[in-house]
Amino acid sequence: MIAARAQALKQLKEDGSEGDTYDYMRKLVCYTSEEAHSCVQKAAMICMVTIRILASDKRGALQGEVVLKAMDEDVENGLVPFFISACLGTTCSTAFDNLDSIGALCKEHPTVWLHVDAAYGGNAFICPEFRHLMKGIEYADSFNMNPNKWMDVASDCSCMWVRDRNKLQESLAVDPVYLTHDHLVEAVDYRHWCIPLSRRMRSLKLWFTLSLWGVNGIQRYIRNHHKMAMYLESLIRKDPRFEVVCEVLCGLVCFRMKGEGDQLTQFLLSECNLSREIHLTPCVFKSKFIIRVSINYFDTRESDVDKSWGLILKHADQALKRQGGLHDTDDNMCFIHRTGRDVEINMFKLYDETIPIMLPPRE
Numbered sequence: 001m002i003a004a005r006a007q008a009l010k011q012l013k014e015d016g017s018e019g020d021t022y023d024y025m026r027k028l029v030c031y032t033s034e035e036a037h038s039c040v041q042k043a044a045m046i047c048m049v050t051i052r053i054l055a056s057d058k059r060g061a062l063q064g065e066v067v068l069k070a071m072d073e074d075v076e077n078g079l080v081p082f083f084i085s086a087c088l089g090t091t092c093s094t095a096f097d098n099l100d101s102i103g104a105l106c107k108e109h110p111t112v113w114l115h116v117d118a119a120y121g122g123n124a125f126i127c128p129e130f131r132h133l134m135k136g137i138e139y140a141d142s143f144n145m146n147p148n149k150w151m152d153v154a155s156d157c158s159c160m161w162v163r164d165r166n167k168l169q170e171s172l173a174v175d176p177v178y179l180t181h182d183h184l185v186e187a188v189d190y191r192h193w194c195i196p197l198s199r200r201m202r203s204l205k206l207w208f209t210l211s212l213w214g215v216n217g218i219q220r221y222i223r224n225h226h227k228m229a230m231y232l233e234s235l236i237r238k239d240p241r242f243e244v245v246c247e248v249l250c251g252l253v254c255f256r257m258k259g260e261g262d263q264l265t266q267f268l269l270s271e272c273n274l275s276r277e278i279h280l281t282p283c284v285f286k287s288k289f290i291i292r293v294s295i296n297y298f299d300t301r302e303s304d305v306d307k308s309w310g311l312i313l314k315h316a317d318q319a320l321k322r323q324g325g326l327h328d329t330d331d332n333m334c335f336i337h338r339t340g341r342d343v344e345i346n347m348f349k350l351y352d353e354t355i356p357i358m359l360p361p362r363e
Contacts, residue, residue, distance in 0.1 A: 049082075225250075
C-alpha cells in the first residue's frame with residue numbers, strides 16, 4: 001500500500017493537481033472486501049488514507065461491479081482510487097474474490113494498484129486442479145502467500161511477488177552514508193523492500209520444506225487436506241441439526257447449528273474448547289456466528305475426522321439439552337473464564353468481538 005500511495009502521489013503531482021502532498025493524501029481511497037483480513041485496515045491506518053469496506057456476495061466473494069460502483073462514486077466526489085486488495089481464500093470462509101472482473105477495472109485505471117492476498121488459499125495453487133480459482137491473476141501488481149499456513153512451513157513465512165520492484169524500492173528507499181556499501185549496483189538490498197532495515201532468513205525454512213517434501217509431496221499434503229475437509233462436510237450434511245455455511249474449496253469447513261439465533265452454536269464452541277479435547281475457531285459470516293474447522297495436520301486421516309466429529313456431536317447434544325435453560329438479562333450474558341483448576345464466572349456486556357459461554361440459569 002505504501003508503494004501504491006507513492007505511485008498515486010507521483011501521478012497527481014505530474015498531472016499538476018492543486019495542493020501539496022498532504023492535500024493529495026486526503027483524496028486517496030483504497031478498497032477491500034468485508035471478508036478481507038484486518039491487516040488491510042491496519043495498512044490504511046499506517047498510510048493515513050481512506051479505506052472503503054465493500055460488501056461481498058452470498059459466497060463471501062467480492063465482485064468487480066461492486067468495486068466499480070464504489071470507485072465511480074468516489075471519483076464523482078473528487079477522490080482518487082489508488083489501491084484494491086483482493087482475496088484468494090478469505091480468513092473467515094476461504095472465499096475467492098472475482099479477480100478477473102476486479103483486475104479488468106485496474107487495467108482501465110493504470111494508477112490503481114491491485115494487490116492479491118492469498119495468504120492461505122495461495123498454497124493450493126501448487127496443485128493444478130485449484131488454479132482456476134486464481135483466474136485473472138495476470139492483472140495483479142503484487143501477490144502474497146504464507147507457506148506457514150498450508151505448506152507445513154514453520155511460522156512465520158511469507159512469499160511476496162511484485163510486478164515492478166522499482167516502484168516498491170522507490171517508495172521505501174533511504175540512503176544514509178552509514179548504510180552505503182560497494183555493492184549497491186550488483187546486490188539486491190532488501191532494506192528498500194520493507195519497513196525494517198534488516199530481515200530474518202525466513203527463506204531457509206521454505207527451502208528446507210521444499211527439499212524435504214518436494215513438489216509431489218506438498219501436492220499430496222494439500223490434496224489430502226482437501227479430501228478430509230470434503231469428508232467432514234459430508235458428515236455434517238448427514239445430521240439435520242447442522243448446516244454447512246460456506247462452500248468447501250480448500251481445507252476449511254464452516255458450519256453452525258440450525259435454529260434461530262447463535263446461542264446453540266456459541267455454546268457448542270465454548271463446550272468443545274473448554275473440554276480441551278478439540279480446538280475450534282469462530283467467525284461471523286453474513287451476520288451468522290459460525291464454527292470453523294481447519295484440516296492442518298500433515299497426516300490427517302478419516303479416523304481423525306471421525307473422532308473430531310464425534311466430539312462435536314457429544315457437545316452438540318449437551319447444547320440442545322440446555323437450549324431451554326440459557327439466561328439472558330438486560331443484554332448481559334454469563335461468561336466463564338478457566339484459570340488453572342479454578343473456574344470464575346462473571347457477568348460481562350455482550351460485545352461483537354466477545355465469545356460468550358452460556359450457562360444454565362442460576363438456581
